[in-house]
Amino acid sequence: MTLSPIAIRARSAVTGFGDTAAAHVEALKAGRTGLKATETSRGLGPLHAASMEAGLDAGERRPYVLIDTAVKALGLSKHELKESALFTGTTTGISASEEIVYLRDKAAGLPWQAAFTCGGQGRTSAYAASAFGIEGPCFTYTTACTSTAVAAVMAARMLRQGRIRRAVVIGIDVLMKMSLEGFRLLQLYSEAGCRPFDARRDGLMLGEACAAFVLEKGDGPVQLLDGAIHHDPGHIAAGSTDGITAAAVMADALKRSGVRPGEVAAVKAHGTGTPTNDLTELNALSVAFDGKPPPFSSLKSTFGHTLGASAALELVTWSWCAEAGFVPGTHGFQQRIAESKLVPLIEPTPLGNRRGVHLFNAFGFGGTSVSFAVEVRR
Amino acid sequence: MSWGIKSAHAFSSPGRTPAECAAQTNLYEVDVGGVPGPKLDARLVELTGRRARRMGRFMQLAVTGAVEAAKKSGLQLPPARTGVFLATGLGNISDLFPFSHAVFGDPGFHVSAIQFANSVGNAGAFHIAQALGLNGPVLAVSQDEVSFEAALLQAVTLLDGGDLDLALVGAVDVVMPKVSDHLARLGLPPDAPVKLGEGSAWWVLGPVGADDHGVLEDVTLGFRSGPPGLFATRDFESGMNYAQSALYPTLFLGTAAPGETFETTARTREGLTGFTRVVKGAGRS
Numbered sequence: 001m002t003l004s005p006i007a008i009r010a011r012s013a014v015t016g017f018g019d020t021a022a023a024h025v026e027a028l029k030a031g032r033t034g035l036k037a038t039e040t041s042r043g044l045g046p047l048h049a050a051s052m053e054a055g056l057d058a059g060e061r062r063p064y065v066l067i068d069t070a071v072k073a074l075g076l077s078k079h080e081l082k083e084s085a086l087f088t089g090t091t092t093g094i095s096a097s098e099e100i101v102y103l104r105d106k107a108a109g110l111p112w113q114a115a116f117t118c119g120g121q122g123r124t125s126a127y128a129a130s131a132f133g134i135e136g137p138c139f140t141y142t143t144a145c146t147s148t149a150v151a152a153v154m155a156a157r158m159l160r161q162g163r164i165r166r167a168v169v170i171g172i173d174v175l176m177k178m179s180l181e182g183f184r185l186l187q188l189y190s191e192a193g194c195r196p197f198d199a200r201r202d203g204l205m206l207g208e209a210c211a212a213f214v215l216e217k218g219d220g221p222v223q224l225l226d227g228a229i230h231h232d233p234g235h236i237a238a239g240s241t242d243g244i245t246a247a248a249v250m251a252d253a254l255k256r257s258g259v260r261p262g263e264v265a266a267v268k269a270h271g272t273g274t275p276t277n278d279l280t281e282l283n284a285l286s287v288a289f290d291g292k293p294p295p296f297s298s299l300k301s302t303f304g305h306t307l308g309a310s311a312a313l314e315l316v317t318w319s320w321c322a323e324a325g326f327v328p329g330t331h332g333f334q335q336r337i338a339e340s341k342l343v344p345l346i347e348p349t350p351l352g353n354r355r356g357v358h359l360f361n362a363f364g365f366g367g368t369s370v371s372f373a374v375e376v377r378r
Numbered sequence: 379m380s381w382g383i384k385s386a387h388a389f390s391s392p393g394r395t396p397a398e399c400a401a402q403t404n405l406y407e408v409d410v411g412g413v414p415g416p417k418l419d420a421r422l423v424e425l426t427g428r429r430a431r432r433m434g435r436f437m438q439l440a441v442t443g444a445v446e447a448a449k450k451s452g453l454q455l456p457p458a459r460t461g462v463f464l465a466t467g468l469g470n471i472s473d474l475f476p477f478s479h480a481v482f483g484d485p486g487f488h489v490s491a492i493q494f495a496n497s498v499g500n501a502g503a504f505h506i507a508q509a510l511g512l513n514g515p516v517l518a519v520s521q522d523e524v525s526f527e528a529a530l531l532q533a534v535t536l537l538d539g540g541d542l543d544l545a546l547v548g549a550v551d552v553v554m555p556k557v558s559d560h561l562a563r564l565g566l567p568p569d570a571p572v573k574l575g576e577g578s579a580w581w582v583l584g585p586v587g588a589d590d591h592g593v594l595e596d597v598t599l600g601f602r603s604g605p606p607g608l609f610a611t612r613d614f615e616s617g618m619n620y621a622q623s624a625l626y627p628t629l630f631l632g633t634a635a636p637g638e639t640f641e642t643t644a645r646t647r648e649g650l651t652g653f654t655r656v657v658k659g660a661g662r663s
Contacts, residue, residue: 099478119522120467122520122521126522129601129648135600135601137528138599139531141517142498144498147499157539160539178481181481182481183494230513236504236505245513365500365501366499367516368515
């Protein structure tokens with residue numbers, strides 16, 4: 001069966017590197033990391049935590065400003081926005097602003113005036129739809145770290161079935177103390193440095209970002225082929241280390257996309273830097289690609305783990321790099337782990353003449369496992 | 379296109395005023411749809427075994443409702459071709475807020491790693507899939523009053539696309555431990571003249587068949603002008619919560635005669651409007 005083409009028409013990302021394609025491509029080509037100590041004024045402590053600290057002093061408006069910046073950068077007309085559907089992926093959404101207020105007041109010695117007026121995560125789409133005049137259906141996905149990967153796959157399905165005319169996909173997550181302390185409690189937060197796929201990896205680091213892209217039926221230089229959504233029933237906070245579920249979702253995504261494993265130019269790995277995730281993914285890559293996976297990298301040590309925003313952010317920035325002729329390396333990797341023969345790309349690497357199909361992985365808490373394929377024509 | 383409702387199950391709270399809620403020392407012990415907290419715990423353990431022991435109120439309602447609906451269907455759910463679609467307006471606030479308070483050092487709360495893991499948006503859906511041994515798509519969707527319609531659209535998209543044979547679709551919402559916080563979260567003043575409730579309503583959806591409990595004839599979601607709120611063919615006694623647009627048609631299916639039709643329109647304060655039309659079928663559930 002031939003898939004009707006779906007173009008990724010516009011893309012945007014707002015991170016500590018800036019809010020343009022050029023800024024992100026330059027940083028990723030240079031192999032820089034955005035992870036740096038968090039400003040103490042945010043009440044989160046002097047942590048090596050987030051990539052979004054510079055250049056944004058929005059207080060509790062931070063999540064709203066991120067969304068505004070990312071959606072404006074898509075360049076859609078008012079009419080185009082009006083007839084669009086909205087697919088948002090997030091873990092905390094705009095409710096992060098409540099915590100910002102709380103931490104600010106607590107630091108100032110003020111009593112906490114509870115203001116849970118942000119509502120549930122669906123308020124994130126409600127805000128974006130109101131702010132930009134979007135009148136199509138709105139969906140807010142809350143499948144933890146896979147949220148925007150699910151959003152992308154579901155948007156493609158709805159476009160192909162003619163349920164919607166255009167999809168605006170937004171990924172947003174802001175650094176929160178609650179997330180930070182939660183990962184620490186689970187002993188999944190690295191205090192030393194995020195090192196995906198490295199023998200000494202000891203956890204993830206958090207980032208914050210907003211990324212957005214537009215999907216439409218039709219041809220274009222960057223195409224979303226198709227994807228698959230599976231479920232790993234092993235444990236709520238960790239994948240099954242045999243990699244069977246993760247391998248199956250990659251294989252399913254490629255089959256649905258009409259792509260043979262040998263045609264994949266590179267894999268954007270989930271690669272959190274946690275002991276279990278990375279071992280699971282290495283085993284899965286080995287199974288899915290018969291022991292010889294294409295080049296793969298993680299961006300988690302570059303941007304931090306931006307949770308529900310990560311799949312959108314990594315799709316946008318990786319595809320910008322692919323258009324520029326390279327795939328990013330894995331910052332911080334030094335030493336292969338004993339249980340696997342695989343190593344990620346360390347340095348940014350030219351793509352050469354290989355067909356430009358890239359596979360994107362997203363796994364996470366709650367067991368949702370997603371892979372999708374994107375073709376970048378140069 | 380229509381979809382068969384193979385079975386349906388709901389827990390619904392008759393509703394309590396904010397003052398009545400505030401008088402409860404522990405809201406999670408109040409009756410919900412005639413099932414007191416301890417009885418719900420016992421039923422959950424019957425359905426899922428010892429898995430239930432670490433669940434908060436939200437997930438207790440989610441898992442019990444979903445597993446009851448699955449059992450009522452009498453169907454063997456094919457593990458890889460059955461999807462789980464959990465809709466919630468406010469999310470798993472019965473784990474999320476105690477965890478937040480504990481992290482912030484508020485008295486009376488204790489940090490718990492498992493509570494953090496269980497606070498993620500898809501934790502309830504994860505536990506449903508685990509209880510039923512499913513490994514197809516497991517999604518969680520939140521869209522205020524129209525969360526159920528948003529989840530239904532995910533399910534019918536994958537059913538129509540041939541990805542799934544069956545879909546377990548439901549909506550769950552609970553009241554926050556502190557009623558003033560809950561009203562604020564709903565965008566209501568502290569003295570709002572409302573009756574609050576909790577709810578969990580679940581359907582097993584699939585291709586239309588002769589013995590279906592009901593038929594979902596239409597589901598839409600988009601912006602339409604009109605007042606916010608819930609508008610249905612008839613009302614049911616149900617305290618206000620974001621699962622109501624799932625509860626109403628589920629309660630209808632439990633009481634209607636074959637051939638009767640029920641329409642539900644839910645609208646958010648911004649005008650995002652969900653619509654469903656169901657017809658009572660010949661089957662019982």
